[in-house]
Amino acid sequence: MAEKKVDLSSIKSKGFLPQRQENMFSMRLKVVSGNLDAEKLRAIADAAEKYGSGYVHITSRQQIEVPFVKLEDVEAAINELEKQGISGGSAGKKVRAIVACQGNRVCRHGLIDCQNLAHMIDEKYFGEAVPKKLKIAVTGCPSACMRPQDNDFGIMGTVRPEIREENCVGCKLCEKACKMGAITVLEDKAHIDTGKCILCGACIAACRKDALKAEKTGCTIFVGGRAGRQPRQGIKLLELADEKQLFSILEKTFEYYRKEGLDGERLGELIDRLGIEKYLDSIGCVSHTDYSS
Ligand code: SF4
Ligand code: SF4
Ligand code: SF4
Structure with a gap:
């Protein structure tokens, strides 16, 4: 019987990355912005036990991979996860997961x-x-x-940040909070050096007198x-x-x-x-x- 031809590019487009081991794939799953609800995590854990080696790998870009999926299980694995609302991740010449x-x-x-x-x-x-x-x-x-x-x-x-001078009491909490040395309090009034300011907002959070606003x-x-x-x-x-x-x-x-x-x-x-x-x-x-x- 003729061997079934494997369409590798179609497999890769679904997020399956060929491993160094022959006929083994690491199934990359799409995770948007690093958040996954508990139900989906359970479904992935189940798939890792059923189709992989019982573990997942978290990539440097917040994606989840299930390694050691056999070639013959690729379709079934992705179909099962898609039913749970989990799709394959992006690889190749594409916009990757955010x-x-x-x-x-x-x-x-x-x-x-x-x-x-x-x-x-x-x-x-x-x-x-x-x-x-x-x-x-x-x-x-x-x-x-x-x-x-x-x-x-x-x-x-x-x-x-913007200073409301009329509210400033010169307490220097903002000066201490600013890691960039961008705030100086002179004569009981805070001043911002916009050349040093990195727009982090730490001073706004530190001020208790409503003297710094966004x-x-x-x-x-x-x-x-x-x-x-x-x-x-x-x-x-x-x-x-x-x-x-x-x-x-x-x-x-x-x-x-x-x-x-x-x-x-x-x-x-x-x-x-x-x-x-x-x-x-x-x-x-x-x-x-x-x-x-
Ligand atoms: S924390 Fe507020 S009140 Fe205190 S010096 Fe800074 S701006 Fe003024
Ligand atoms: S926004 Fe950040 S860097 Fe700028 S003055 Fe405030 S604390 Fe300093
Ligand atoms: S410190 Fe800033 S960049 Fe880091 S996690 Fe918090 S909000 Fe995000």
Whole structure:
């Protein structure tokens, strides 16, 4: 009897990564922003026992892999998980799963709702074809736990503090809270050195006299970063972007990458090859300073 032909590319497109062991696959499952409810975790645990080796691997990008799935079990494993609302992860030349920290839903330092943003981006872009791959990270504050600068498109929550001088009693709590040395209290009044301020909001949280307020909250956007063999820091494109600006830049960046990117080229390489000005022009900006100021 003729042997059934295996369509490896179709298997890979469902998130199954060939292992070094013959006919074994690591089943990568999609996790958006690192959160999974308990029911889905149970279903994955069951699948790991039934089709894998009884364990899962958590990847550096918040994905779950079930290693040691046999080739003949691939279809059954993914079908079973899909019934529970769990789908295969992204691999190859696609937009990868969006990673995010807990943001302001949980973390005391969080300035934006990372989970909500990550889900919105996921719904619009996950799995879309690109010249190489597009990694997106959403992080809640300048502590940058999700390393937005190492992603093709990085989003970081930021806030600009404003002093209400009339309320300031010169207690210096904000000065102590600022790790950047950006606040000085002189003659019982706080002053901010905007050149040193990283827009983290720690001073606002520290003030007990309502003398510091959030003048504007938004996102700092980085583009063209990557980790790996040839790491490259993303370019800081814009500070304190609102949601509309963020999605407009993301859409235009995505279009630019798909239109101009060569096969196998990362976004940062494309920006280097054609120049930052061309990229900025394509997203509707005349010069880099328009964005970084
Ligand atoms: S980046 Fe900020 S908000 Fe996110 S986990 Fe780290 S400290 Fe918390
Ligand atoms: S913590 Fe508030 S009241 Fe105290 S010095 Fe800073 S701004 Fe003024
Ligand atoms: S926002 Fe952060 S860096 Fe800026 S002054 Fe306040 S504590 Fe310092």
